[in-house]
Amino acid sequence: MVQLLKVHGSQNKFFILDQTTLEHQLTDPELVALTKQITDPEKGLLHGADGLLVVNHSDHPGVTAQMRVINADGSEASMCGNGIRTVARYVAEKEHQNEFKIETMKADLKVAKHQPFADGVPAYAAEISPVSFDKKALPFDNLGGERIVDEYVPELAPGLKFTSIAVPNPHLIAFMDKETITGPLLGELGSYLNSDNPYYSDGVNVNFATILGKNKLFVRTFERGVGYTNACGTGMSATSLAFALTHPDMADLNTPITVYNPGGMVQTIVHFDNHQYWIELIGNATVTHKIDVDEQALHDADVSVQNATITKTEEQSAYEQMVNSLPKTVQVDVKE
Numbered sequence: 176m177v178q179l180l181k182v183h184g185s186q187n188k189f190f191i192l193d194q195t196t197l198e199h200q201l202t203d204p205e206l207v208a209l210t211k212q213i214t215d216p217e218k219g220l221l222h223g224a225d226g227l228l229v230v231n232h233s234d235h236p237g238v239t240a241q242m243r244v245i246n247a248d249g250s251e252a253s254m255c256g257n258g259i260r261t262v263a264r265y266v267a268e269k270e271h272q273n274e275f276k277i278e279t280m281k282a283d284l285k286v287a288k289h290q291p292f293a294d295g296v297p298a299y300a301a302e303i304s305p306v307s308f309d310k311k312a313l314p315f316d317n318l319g320g321e322r323i324v325d326e327y328v329p330e331l332a333p334g335l336k337f338t339s340i341a342v343p344n345p346h347l348i349a350f351m352d353k354e355t356i357t358g359p360l361l362g363e364l365g366s367y368l369n370s371d372n373p374y375y376s377d378g379v380n381v382n383f384a385t386i387l388g389k390n391k392l393f394v395r396t397f398e399r400g401v402g403y404t405n406a407c408g409t410g411m412s413a414t415s416l417a418f419a420l421t422h423p424d425m426a427d428l429n430t431p432i433t434v435y436n437p438g439g440m441v442q443t444i445v446h447f448d449n450h451q452y453w454i455e456l457i458g459n460a461t462v463t464h465k466i467d468v469d470e471q472a473l474h475d476a477d478v479s480v481q482n483a484t485i486t487k488t489e490e491q492s493a494y495e496q497m498v499n500s501l502p503k504t505v506q507v508d509v510k511e
């Protein structure tokens with residue numbers, strides 16, 4: 176028997192699979208097939224999820240573990256901000272370390288245990304980097320210059336100013352009023368830029384934000400490889416950086432920014448060290464279910480309530496209690 180975890184960061188939901196616990200590690204095609212099967216909202220496990228986080232050994236010196244990110248559609252992403260907090264908690268409790276590095280596709284990132292966000296709501300901090308504005312890093316094309324920072328891009332949507340940042344996965348950000356953020360435009364633009372289009376050849380995570388006050392944001396995201404999610408950690412991080420760059424009177428560097436989202440709330444801190452931006456993302460790391468199943472079911476991409484023993488933890492009620500205590504912010508339809 177092996178154990179999967181169902182976890183979330185701001186209710187951006189994932190399954191965690193630790194390859195080091197398996198007799199035979201899943202191959203990449205098996206990882207993709209398993210992800211598609213268990214994350215399916217209708218036919219998957221526990222009403223599905225937004226992706227699979229794959230933990231493995233790292234052979235990088237001074238690095239405790241490796242994390243890979245498989246989106247619900249089977250595509251692999253270079254990073255996942257909500258996900259790395261849950262992997263950090265899993266590895267911290269497994270290896271009895273509170274501060275360490277996790278290898279991701281493009282960088283070894285610092286993570287650290289943080290004081291709980293509320294009773295029963297464990298929290299972790301994660302380094303979000305490297306940051307790039309260059310079109311080659313996103314990549315985007317056919318949209319004017321070498322970078323998009325606080326610019327009108329009528330090809331994408333009239334009347335909105337956009338910023339595009341890789342952290343290192345690709346993000347497109349726009350600030351707007353509450354009416355626009357709750358309207359259909361986010362889904363329309365997100366769907367268009369994550370299908371065949373002349374602008375973002377690898378797709379892009381689209382983040383719409385509204386400014387609630389000084390160092391206070393609401394962000395709603397349409398994610399590449401998933402669609403609407405309750406929150407996107409790298410999206411909220413990239414949006415916080417865009418906030419500091421485009422509204423310096425409303426957002427301070429090296430100061431916590433509270434970022435509300437349809438799934439809850441995180442904090443971000445935009446740092447500028449050695450001429451480089453990086454963002455610290457602090458938020459919950461909640462385990463909702465433990466799933467015990469034969470390893471073969473993972474290889475067969477056939478995990479269900481028929482062949483798995485599922486144990487629900489007490490953590491979701493603690494998390495919902497925290498969310499219910501948050502000040503009422505922009506209410507939008509959340510992805511469930």
Ligand SMILES: N[C@H](CCC[C@H](N)C(=O)O)C(=O)O
Pocket residue numbers: 187225244246251252253254255256257258344345380398399400401406407408409410
């Ligand atoms: N969909 C993203 C990966 C997951 C990122 C998100 N869930 C986060 O918390 O950062 C992409 O394809 O770049």
